[in-house]
Amino acid sequence: MRGVHFALFDGDGDSLRERLDQGAEDIVALVEPVEAVKYNYMRLPVREEWGIIMKKDDPLTRRDVLTREDLYDLPLIVGRRGIMRDSVSDVLKLDQTKLNIPITINLPMVSRDLVVNHHYNHLGIRGVYEMYKDGTIPCQVDTYKNENTIFLIQPNRGNIPPRFGHFF
Numbered sequence: 001m002r003g004v005h006f007a008l009f010d011g012d013g014d015s016l017r018e019r020l021d022q023g024a025e026d027i028v029a030l031v032e033p034v035e036a037v038k039y040n041y042m043r044l045p046v047r048e049e050w051g052i053i054m055k056k057d058d059p060l061t062r063r064d065v066l067t068r069e070d071l072y073d074l075p076l077i078v079g080r081r082g083i084m085r086d087s088v089s090d091v092l093k094l095d096q097t098k099l100n101i102p103i104t105i106n107l108p109m110v111s112r113d114l115v116v117n118h119h120y121n122h123l124g125i126r127g128v129y130e131m132y133k134d135g136t137i138p139c140q141v142d143t144y145k146n147e148n149t150i151f152l153i154q155p156n157r158g159n160i161p162p163r164f165g166h167f168f
Contacts, residue, residue, distance in 0.1 A: 012106040014081055031125065033087045050088055053115055053122040053129045072098045077111045077122045080104040088123065 009019065016028040031048055052066060060066060071094065078085055078101055089096050105111055108128040114120040
């Protein structure tokens with residue numbers, strides 16, 4: 001489309017909502033859970049699955065499913081957002097005090113080297129696994145299939161700009 005310009009910014013939900021609130025972004029896409037009460041939003045027809053991303057040669061990949069006890073023994077990389085950790089822990093019925101979380105991140109791709117070349121495992125969404133592209137890291141989602149909706153949100157500042165009218 002002529003005359004349409006996009007500026008793309010990557011970040012976690014907190015960073016993106018902060019930029020939205022400051023007026024630096026007109027619209028953002030977020031994965032549940034989302035505190036969307038103060039925004040115009042719509043649910044996109046896309047679902048994400050949560051799972052464990054680990055090295056292909058990890059002995060646990062030979063199993064069909066992982067147990068909660070397996071997770072308690074793994075050094076995990078998780079997102080820094082507390083609301084996300086709480087939501088995933090609730091769905092998976094995990095005791096967060098038993099989890100070994102030495103690393104938290106705000107962008108999922110920073111975990112790739114730690115998973116591929118070191119002994120860490122990423123509790124993340126299938127979309128992150130698919131970004132790795134090299135096929136060396138399976139996502140163990142069988143037991144932990146928790147689908148989250150992706151939201152498209154825009155500040156609720158009264159009038160919806162015409163360019164976004166067809167979304168909301």
